[in-house]
Amino acid sequence: MTEANNEKRNGDEQDPAGTQPADSDAAASGEAPAAGSGAEGDALAQAEEILNSAEVPAEPAAAGSPEAVELRNDLLRLQAEYVNYRKRVERDRDVAREMAVIGVLNSLMPVLDDIDAARQHGDLVEGPFASIANKLENSLKAYGLGRIDEVGVEFDPNIHEALIQQQSPDVQSDTVTQILRVGYKSNDRVLRAAQVIVSVPEQ
Known part of the structure; x- marks a missing residue:
């Protein structure tokens, strides 16, 4: 009996309330610590303080004010x-x-x-x-494909490639008299100039 009383008294001195620490109980029961404790609680408190101290957005600027003009621009x-x-x-x-x-x-x-x-x-x-x-x-x-194969027209270096020139008394200006190879264009873009024989006025 004396030894049992001594052990009980030693236990009471180590835990006057007769219970284990709260953290030990939570760990023993497998439950996480309550939210808001420790570093997490400090972070939540700081976030709440920032939100509470934030300014409420002002009402939309009146028409004609500098803010409204800038927004419209x-x-x-x-x-x-x-x-x-x-x-x-x-x-x-x-x-x-x-x-x-x-x-x-x-x-x-x-x-x-x-x-x-x-x-x-x-x-x-x-x-x-x-x-x-x-x-x-x-x-x-x-x-849009078009042929460049007209004869009897004035020579145009933009759409014609003169391979042969020959003098003729029947023309007053450089004139296409024969098509050696047909040229092609797509709408207004020349894809390939026509190879032609050109008659030039006699000198």
């Missing part, structure tokens, strides 16, 4: 930038489309030259190949 500037951006995107899209069409037309020029050569030799007068050639040329015309 900002909106107008943003609107103008957006309109310019849309125009630039549309212009770039049109240029990309045009360049793609030109690339296809350039790749088909050797085929068109073969069609012209076959037609000059009488191989495309009639028959299925003549029909196919006509359909191909008409389809390319829908994409």
Whole structure:
């Protein structure tokens, strides 16, 4: 009995309340410490203090005030930038489309030259190949392809490439008298100049 009383008295001296520390109970029960304790509680308190000390936004500026004028100018500037951006995107899209069409037309020029050569030799007068050639040329015309093959017109270095010049008393200026190779253009863009023979006035 004496030893038991001594052990009980020693235990009471170590834990006067007769219980384990709160942290030990929480750890033993597997529960986390209550929110708002320790460093976390300090952080929450600081955040709440900052929120409480923040100024409430003022009411919208009255019309005609410097703030309203500045805001209106900002909106107008943003609107103008957006309109310019849309125009630039549309212009770039049109240029990309045009360049793609030109690339296809350039790749088909050797085929068109073969069609012209076959037609000059009488191989495309009639028959299925003549029909196919006509359909191909008409389809390319829908994409703006045009031929430069006129004779009797004034020589234009922008669309003609003179391979031969010969004097003639029948012309008053440099004139295209024969097409050696057909030229092509896409709308107003010259894809290939026509190779021609030019008659020049006699000196």
